[in-house]
Amino acid sequence: MAAITYEHIKTCKQSGARLGRVHTPHGIIETPTFMPVGTQATVKTMAPEELKQMDAQIILSNTYHLFLRPGHDIVREAGGLHKFMNWDRPILTDSGGFQVFSLSDMRKITEEGVHFRSHLNGDKKFLSPEVAMEVQNALGSDIMMAFDECPPYPAEYDYVKKSLERTTRWAERCLKAHARPEDQGLFAIVQGGMYEDLRRQSAADLTSMDFPGYAIGGLSVGESKQIMYDVLDYTVPLLPQNKPRYLMGVGSPDALLEGAIRGVDMFDCVLPTRIARNGTTMTSQGRLVVRNAQYARDFGPLDPECNCYTCRNYSRAYLRHLIKADETFGLRLTTYHNLQFLLDLMRKVREAIREDRLLDFRDEFFAQYGLYDN
Ligand SMILES: CNc1nc2c(CCNCC3CCCCC3)c3nc(N)[nH]c(=O)c3cc2[nH]1
Numbered sequence: 001m002a003a004i005t006y007e008h009i010k011t012c013k014q015s016g017a018r019l020g021r022v023h024t025p026h027g028i029i030e031t032p033t034f035m036p037v038g039t040q041a042t043v044k045t046m047a048p049e050e051l052k053q054m055d056a057q058i059i060l061s062n063t064y065h066l067f068l069r070p071g072h073d074i075v076r077e078a079g080g081l082h083k084f085m086n087w088d089r090p091i092l093t094d095s096g097g098f099q100v101f102s103l104s105d106m107r108k109i110t111e112e113g114v115h116f117r118s119h120l121n122g123d124k125k126f127l128s129p130e131v132a133m134e135v136q137n138a139l140g141s142d143i144m145m146a147f148d149e150c151p152p153y154p155a156e157y158d159y160v161k162k163s164l165e166r167t168t169r170w171a172e173r174c175l176k177a178h179a180r181p182e183d184q185g186l187f188a189i190v191q192g193g194m195y196e197d198l199r200r201q202s203a204a205d206l207t208s209m210d211f212p213g214y215a216i217g218g219l220s221v222g223e224s225k226q227i228m229y230d231v232l233d234y235t236v237p238l239l240p241q242n243k244p245r246y247l248m249g250v251g252s253p254d255a256l257l258e259g260a261i262r263g264v265d266m267f268d269c270v271l272p273t274r275i276a277r278n279g280t281t282m283t284s285q286g287r288l289v290v291r292n293a294q295y296a297r298d299f300g301p302l303d304p305e306c307n308c309y310t311c312r313n314y315s316r317a318y319l320r321h322l323i324k325a326d327e328t329f330g331l332r333l334t335t336y337h338n339l340q341f342l343l344d345l346m347r348k349v350r351e352a353i354r355e356d357r358l359l360d361f362r363d364e365f366f367a368q369y370g371l372y373d374n
């Protein structure tokens with residue numbers, strides 16, 4: 001029995017979105033879904049019980065960070081990541097390729113793998129398909145990502161072509177190094193930059209190797225949202241209908257909606273937790289920077305349409321005070337709300353698909369969202 005299987009429930013008659021379930025060794029994920037990011041074995045400031053309260057069905061963690069600290073051997077000896085962080089639902093781990101390029105310096109790519117210096121202490125380190133698979137095996141994640149290169153943006157056609165061909169060879173090496181396919185599912189990552197023929201080449205190469213799921217990488221790297229949507233328009237249809245599709249690093253509300261409409265099932269982004277830490281929140285009326293002076297005497301809830309713990313019990317004035325006073329509780333309350341907001345958004349997306357009205361839902365959402373932006 002494969003570790004990861006996708007159950008297609010229905011396709012929205014109004015859009016290309018689909019309702020599905022991803023079956024994993026640690027439980028079922030209803031898709032389309034947003035996955036909170038837990039970089040260093042914790043979703044910053046949130047307890048697992050709170051993540052369950054908000055119905056987070058899967059969280060992300062990361063080869064790169066845990067390989068550097070505390071080291072994957074310690075996590076293995078703890079009994080794996082689920083036990084280490086007391087999370088008994090599904091976990092997806094990224095393979096570290098992207099983080100080497102976004103976090104470390106002094107890096108050097110070779111066919112063998114990537115040599116780099118730790119961003120923590122400058123130690124010389126090496127990641128490769130084999131090492132990335134050994135680390136994710138030790139972490140025991142339900143979904144592992146193949147070791148890939150995410151080309152910078154913009155990037156020359158020839159560079160992107162050479163890079164995707166190496167990413168394909170690395171994916172083959174990951175498959176060979178995959179120790180426990182019955183317990184962990186290995187997803188491949190489609191590259192090809194913003195070039196349609198290269199996306200087709202990458203997708204064809206990888207879908208011929210029969211992975212249990214496919215991610216679309218190389219996006220949300222500085223390109224415009226319209227370019228991202230154009231790439232999705234021709235890339236998503238290249239992926240198998242009967243397997244999950246994961247768009248990496250995408251999480252603003254508008255991008256989640258546009259991605260779901262184009263048939264994407266899974267999303268992750270550090271945005272909701274990262275912006276919460278400087279007092280920026282996502283509300284049904286748009287982004288609200290609660291630390292701003294205008295909220296000093298605003299005793300209403302952060303978002304009148306949200307019934308999360310934060311919005312039921314605290315005022316904008318109190319949140320502003322905590323953030324200004326650099327009180328940790330303030331970070332917890334804004335993080336709790338931002339995560340609940342995105343998880344609720346995806347629940348509404350699933351309901352709209354069920355009722356064949358996702359395009360109407362998108363229009364209603366945008367009519368309200370962004371009121372604060374202008
Ligand atoms: C933000 N934009 C973006 N992210 C990308 C990511 C990272 C996705 N998020 C993973 C989490 C990050 C924080 C720690 C926990 C894991 C990408 N990852 C890989 N492997 N390949 C990409 O092309 C790839 C492309 C990406 N684009």
Ligand SMILES: [Zn+2]
Binds near residue numbers: 303306307311312
């Ligand atoms: Zn709320």
